[in-house]
Amino acid sequence: MTRVLILTSGYGEGHNAAARALAAGLADLGGEAEVRDLFLEAYGEKQNTSRRLYLDCIERAPLLWLIVYKLLDRLPIMRFAIAPSLFSMQALLARVLAERKPQHVVCVYPGYNYVLDRIRRGHPLPHTRHTLVTDSITVNTVWHRGGSDTWLVANEDTAAVMRDAHVPAEKIHITGFPVPLVFADSRPQRPPPGRGEPLRILFNTNSAAHHAPELVAHLLDIPGIHLTVTVGRDEKLRRAIERIAAGRPVEIHGWTPLMPRLLMTRHLLIGKAGGAATQEAIAAQTPFLITKIVPGQEEGNALLISANGCGAIATSPSAIIGQVEDLLANDHALWHRWHAAIQRISRPDSARTTARFILGCAEKSGHS
Numbered sequence: 001m002t003r004v005l006i007l008t009s010g011y012g013e014g015h016n017a018a019a020r021a022l023a024a025g026l027a028d029l030g031g032e033a034e035v036r037d038l039f040l041e042a043y044g045e046k047q048n049t050s051r052r053l054y055l056d057c058i059e060r061a062p063l064l065w066l067i068v069y070k071l072l073d074r075l076p077i078m079r080f081a082i083a084p085s086l087f088s089m090q091a092l093l094a095r096v097l098a099e100r101k102p103q104h105v106v107c108v109y110p111g112y113n114y115v116l117d118r119i120r121r122g123h124p125l126p127h128t129r130h131t132l133v134t135d136s137i138t139v140n141t142v143w144h145r146g147g148s149d150t151w152l153v154a155n156e157d158t159a160a161v162m163r164d165a166h167v168p169a170e171k172i173h174i175t176g177f178p179v180p181l182v183f184a185d186s187r188p189q190r191p192p193p194g195r196g197e198p199l200r201i202l203f204n205t206n207s208a209a210h211h212a213p214e215l216v217a218h219l220l221d222i223p224g225i226h227l228t229v230t231v232g233r234d235e236k237l238r239r240a241i242e243r244i245a246a247g248r249p250v251e252i253h254g255w256t257p258l259m260p261r262l263l264m265t266r267h268l269l270i271g272k273a274g275g276a277a278t279q280e281a282i283a284a285q286t287p288f289l290i291t292k293i294v295p296g297q298e299e300g301n302a303l304l305i306s307a308n309g310c311g312a313i314a315t316s317p318s319a320i321i322g323q324v325e326d327l328l329a330n331d332h333a334l335w336h337r338w339h340a341a342i343q344r345i346s347r348p349d350s351a352r353t354t355a356r357f358i359l360g361c362a363e364k365s366g367h368s
Contacts, residue, residue: 002026002359005102005127006035007093009109010051012297014134014275019108021178022132025351028181031359034100039111042089058294069296073140083114090115097127104358106130106152113146120147128361132354134177134275137161137300150361152354154279155345157304175357176350177279182260184283184349192339193267193332198226201324202262202286204271205231213240215317220248222321224328228253228262260284267335268327269311270320273301283348287311287338289323309341 008019023033057065131148154177193199205212228251231237263284272292278301281288288311293302305311314320327335
């Protein structure tokens, strides 16, 4: 059985979501996958603090984050400043490699490649390295300045950007962004809007809590829609939306494992352009109305949606309402165009595609 070590980190949900989905794809095809966040294991509460600072920065000081993002892109900070300071994580990673003896290591967070370079120090490692790039189009050079045998990307647009950045073309493989297997295996029927079927909207409030109640109120005033709202663990926001709804039909979910099914049974997602949200919307073939974009890594996600005609960007309540009204007009003609476009780029079985590629590499190298 091929052993695969998948290295992730909790800076944003995209890394962890892709890691979990890839592990499921590998297990489904007979591989043995282990997902580890060695930053968290090595640094514990310090890592949690670092993660909270990152999330606070992108939420409250996005321009500051953009400066940091551009510095990481333009200067070899990860190689010469950050990686050499990660003594505890480097020692832990070396120990895990010695104990687990994986045939393949998949880095779903780019920082690991620089630590692996330091462990290697000119000696060949007894495993192949794959870097699973979770960003689209706007790919920070931190992803490919470190060593790797292959880079696995979500789409041709991203592959083209990396080739232009002088990453060897033969090392870039388009395998898709791994999403849960349910997107490929359990797709429910979704009648298109019209002829008595409302436009079913899923509003993910994770980036718009401050104006979510106002937006819900306006959406509920529009005839011909059915509204579902996710509030995560924010009970205060749930109560505010319940007051706004005042008996009108709105479906409210807290944290839920049913997100794939919700996506596949709704006609439109409204939310932030996170990596996992964007790729799962594409897998569900659900057009996406983007309300917020973190500067840097999420700009590519928004471009992927808008440039392919799969949705639009609307960052104010009035713009969002205007787009929803446009989707309802002319027998939902705009929605049908968005839906046809997103079908063309959808890769719902990407977890297996990526896993199949990795296991195929194992067969070529003689691992079993």
